[in-house]
Every structure is written in structure tokens, then in C-alpha cells.
Amino acid sequence: MNAKSDITPSPALDAFRDVVRSRRSVRRFTDEPVPEAVLDDCLELATLAPNSSNLQPWEFFVVKTPELKAKLADACLGQNAAKTAPVLIVIVARPDTWRQNSRLALKYWPEDKLPGIVEKYYSKIAPIHYNQGPLGLFGAAKKTAGLFVGLTRPVPRGPYSVNEMKIWATKSTALAAENLMLALRAHGYDSCPMEGFDECRVRRLLKLPRKGLVTMVLAAGTRSDKGVYNRQYRFDRDTMVHYL
Ligand SMILES: Cc1cc2nc3c(=O)[nH]c(=O)nc-3n(C[C@H](O)[C@H](O)[C@H](O)COP(=O)(O)O)c2cc1C
Structure with missing residues (x-):
């Protein structure tokens, strides 16, 4: 599976490999x-x-x-x-920062026309998906609803709490x-x-x-x-x- 001989050499690959391989914790x-x-x-x-x-x-x-x-x-x-x-x-x-950044995502959209689905995502879906509500109660309600709906079809299983929002933000930040x-x-x-x-x-x-x-x-x-x-x-x- 993916034997090394299948790899097409290229300068970009060599440069990338060099960067990755030479990075060390100093x-x-x-x-x-x-x-x-x-x-x-x-x-x-x-x-x-x-x-x-x-x-x-x-x-x-x-x-x-x-x-x-x-x-x-x-x-x-x-x-x-x-x-x-x-x-x-x-x-x-x-x-x-997800709420203010949802607004920024719409403001900074780089094309002339904002697709309806993008508008809907940041103005309607994100506020449900990322909002956990006071004392995390909305998150708990989403989790309960997810448990039931999830019995019959795939559903997102989070983020359902303030702690899960911390993991959510940390994943992306670690990539940066x-x-x-x-x-x-x-x-x-x-x-x-x-x-x-x-x-x-x-x-x-x-x-x-x-x-x-x-x-x-x-x-x-x-x-x-x-x-x-x-x-x-x-x-x-x-x-x-x-x-x-
Ligand atoms: C999340 C994280 C935390 C780390 N914390 C420390 C640290 O506090 N001190 C340290 O000397 N190295 C720290 N390291 C470096 C790791 O020890 C190092 O990445 C690992 O030993 C592998 O070595 P390499 O990065 O040279 O490949 C950390 C690395 C990561 C990803």
C-alpha cells in the first residue's frame, strides 16, 4: 500500500519533507x-x-x-x-469569538455574491451549533435532542458544552x-x-x-x-x- 516507489518526486515535495524533517523542538x-x-x-x-x-x-x-x-x-x-x-x-x-467571527465571515466573504447557503450557515446554523446558552442549558438540550434524533440518522454529536467549545477552538488553534x-x-x-x-x-x-x-x-x-x-x-x- 502506497509503497515509496509510487511517490512522484518533485521539488515541492523535497522542500516540504526537508522542512518537516528538520523541524525539531529546540x-x-x-x-x-x-x-x-x-x-x-x-x-x-x-x-x-x-x-x-x-x-x-x-x-x-x-x-x-x-x-x-x-x-x-x-x-x-x-x-x-x-x-x-x-x-x-x-x-x-x-x-x-464564534459569534463575532460569524459576522466577520459574512463581511469578509471574498466573492461578489454571497451564496444563500453561506449566509444561512453563519446567520442561522452557526448560532445554533456553537451556542451553549446560559449555564450550558441550550447545549444540554441539543445533546438530548441529538441522542433521540441520532437513533435513526447521523447527527453532529457536539459541541454540546462550554468544555466541548474549548476543545473545538483548541483543535483549530493547534493546527495554526x-x-x-x-x-x-x-x-x-x-x-x-x-x-x-x-x-x-x-x-x-x-x-x-x-x-x-x-x-x-x-x-x-x-x-x-x-x-x-x-x-x-x-x-x-x-x-x-x-x-x-
Ligand atoms: C502540545 C505540546 C506541548 C509541549 N510542551 C513542551 C514543553 O513544555 N517543554 C518542552 O521542552 N517541549 C515541549 N514540547 C515538545 C515535545 O517534547 C516534542 O515535540 C517531542 O518530544 C518530539 O520532539 P520533536 O518535536 O523534536 O520531534 C511540547 C510539544 C507539544 C506538541
Whole structure:
């Protein structure tokens, strides 16, 4: 199945493979800054990640000022990656922006004519699909209705709660984070995604939106000689990839 000899070589594939294979989690960076234009391009590429209903439930907080960065590194439990990186990017999922972003999705529609189905999706379906109501009661009602209707036909099984909305936003945000890491690598820079941080402190320090979730803090820069701690390895693919 999909033997390697079936793969048609191409420069784009070689370049992609090189970017993916050379990306590593780097724990020590040099002092060399990431140029503004590079960072800007990487963030642009990050936001081109696929995302649920194109509601773009993410935000990126770029921290470069030494004083704030030092405090943020401290909130990242003093990890070497955070302490040595010239820039830290706090990647925040927004489970709470779907309503305003539904309006934006209509406003930003890129064609002359807005299709009726798109109009209906963002103005009628999304407000039902993503709204969980006060105390999550509307979500609970949707879940109950889904259980009954689902006995006879396929139905969406969520998001049915505030917690499921957090997962919803985090999925798309994690994809943007990966785009960002690969974009940095393609520009010749490196990164380290971190979930080892004190979220309360990160929130307070950056005055983050109340309902935002810090998905990752990304350290970015140029890898130093001893920046990668070990050779990359993964478990046996047969235990994780299943052809049915
Ligand atoms: C969600 C997430 C959280 C991570 N948190 C940390 C972290 O706090 N500190 C760290 O040094 N590496 C962290 N990593 C990096 C992983 O340890 C690393 O991706 C893994 O060991 C595989 O190595 P590689 O990225 O070099 O392939 C994290 C990675 C992900 C995706």
C-alpha cells in the first residue's frame, strides 16, 4: 500500500519533507533575533491553517521586549527554551469569538455574491451549533435532542458544552501552531512548543482575554549548537496507522 516507489518526486515535495524533517523542538537558542518580516510572514502562514467553519478561533501574542519576555519565561517554569529564545509567541484559542467571527465571515466573504447557503450557515446554523446558552442549558438540550434524533440518522454529536467549545477552538488553534512552527523552519528558524507553563501567571502577565485558552507558548529563534537534546524518534508506525 502506497509503497515509496509510487511517490512522484518533485521539488515541492523535497522542500516540504526537508522542512518537516528538520523541524525539531529546540531548547536552546542563540541571541540572533527573528527579523520582523520573517515573523510577520510566519504569522500570516499560521493563520492560513484550516480551521473549523473558518471561524478562526485563535490569537497570537508576540513577546519580544526583554523585561516582559523574562517574566514570561519565568511563567514557563524557567524552561531553557523560554529563557534563551529571542521571541515568545503565546498562542491562544478563543472558544468565545464564534459569534463575532460569524459576522466577520459574512463581511469578509471574498466573492461578489454571497451564496444563500453561506449566509444561512453563519446567520442561522452557526448560532445554533456553537451556542451553549446560559449555564450550558441550550447545549444540554441539543445533546438530548441529538441522542433521540441520532437513533435513526447521523447527527453532529457536539459541541454540546462550554468544555466541548474549548476543545473545538483548541483543535483549530493547534493546527495554526503547527503551521507557525513549519513556517519558521522554512525560513531557517526554529521553535519549541511548550505547554509547561503556569497558565494563571501567563494570563495575568499578558492581560489575556478572560475566556481565551493558552494552547501553547512557542519559543522561536535560531537553534544553538546544543539546542537539540537527542535524535528524533517515533514509535512503530504499525501501532498508530491503521488501514481499514
Ligand atoms: C502540545 C505540546 C506541548 C509541549 N510542551 C513542551 C514543553 O513544555 N517543554 C518542552 O521542552 N517541549 C515541549 N514540547 C515538545 C515535545 O517534547 C516534542 O515535540 C517531542 O518530544 C518530539 O520532539 P520533536 O518535536 O523534536 O520531534 C511540547 C510539544 C507539544 C506538541
